[in-house]
Amino acid sequence: MLSTPLGDGAELCPLEPWQAAELAAFTERVRDHLTPWLPWAHSVTDTASARAFLQRYADKQAADQGRVYGIRLDGELVGGMMFRLFDAEGGSCELGAWLAPGARGRGLVTTAARRMIDWAVGVRGLSRVEWMVSPENAPSIAVAERLGMTHEGTLRGVFPMGGRRHDLQVWSLLAEEWRAGAVRGGSA
Ligand SMILES: CC(C)(COP(=O)(O)OP(=O)(O)OC[C@H]1O[C@@H](n2cnc3c(N)ncnc32)[C@H](O)[C@@H]1OP(=O)(O)O)[C@@H](O)C(=O)NCCC(=O)NCCS
Numbered sequence: 001m002l003s004t005p006l007g008d009g010a011e012l013c014p015l016e017p018w019q020a021a022e023l024a025a026f027t028e029r030v031r032d033h034l035t036p037w038l039p040w041a042h043s044v045t046d047t048a049s050a051r052a053f054l055q056r057y058a059d060k061q062a063a064d065q066g067r068v069y070g071i072r073l074d075g076e077l078v079g080g081m082m083f084r085l086f087d088a089e090g091g092s093c094e095l096g097a098w099l100a101p102g103a104r105g106r107g108l109v110t111t112a113a114r115r116m117i118d119w120a121v122g123v124r125g126l127s128r129v130e131w132m133v134s135p136e137n138a139p140s141i142a143v144a145e146r147l148g149m150t151h152e153g154t155l156r157g158v159f160p161m162g163g164r165r166h167d168l169q170v171w172s173l174l175a176e177e178w179r180a181g182a183v184r185g186g187s188a
Helices: 017-034 047-062 108-123 138-146 175-184
Strands: 004-007 010-014 067-073 076-087 092-099 128-133 150-161 164-174
Touching: 004 108, 010 108, 017 047, 017 076, 047 067, 067 108, 076 108, 092 108, 108 128, 108 138, 108 175, 128 138, 138 164, 164 175
Parallel strands: 092 128
Antiparallel strands: 004 010, 010 067, 067 076, 076 092, 128 164, 150 164
16 A cells, blocks of 8 residues: 545555654644644654654564554645554554644544554454543544444553653444444444
């Protein structure tokens, strides 16, 4: 896959170490909108740290343990998606996502997540897709709801970031639920 169209000039594309300078510039531009929620937005501060982040995901991809993608709108990098975790043997994965403020409200992440779930469940045969989100992150919780996920519970103080420990809600979707939704035309 070189890129997957998301409609209206948007695409889901690979994001690789050679694109580190572009990711660093993007992160610099929208950092304040990402740091409340995403640990990597604290650590990606220049091209070298962006390259290290992308290399970590390139290594994960080579080991089939994770993947990162860019979201482009008319060619411009406006966001991204990841399989933060991908466990083919255990049959589960965890999705992550982000958008620049100007690219929000168009369904780009929901559409990209649906493509990634179709691949994880339909092509790779995974049984479970997870979405971990702060209880304070209403737009991200709305994505999980739009995807038809179920809120399983909240891990208390599980996640250190920005000098404090955060709760995380666990949302998930099972393969049979995804297939049932796809058959009804609701999820794919
Ligand atoms: C979480 C985040 C990616 C959600 O962005 P988003 O634009 O709201 O999500 P989507 O791309 O799925 O778009 C959904 C919005 O587009 C609208 N929309 C328009 N066309 C749509 C379509 N075809 N399909 C779905 N939604 C559509 C929806 O109504 C919704 O808008 P609303 O919230 O005003 O109702 C964004 O808030 C973000 O980047 N936050 C910072 C990083 C972060 O928190 N990441 C997640 C950590 S768990």
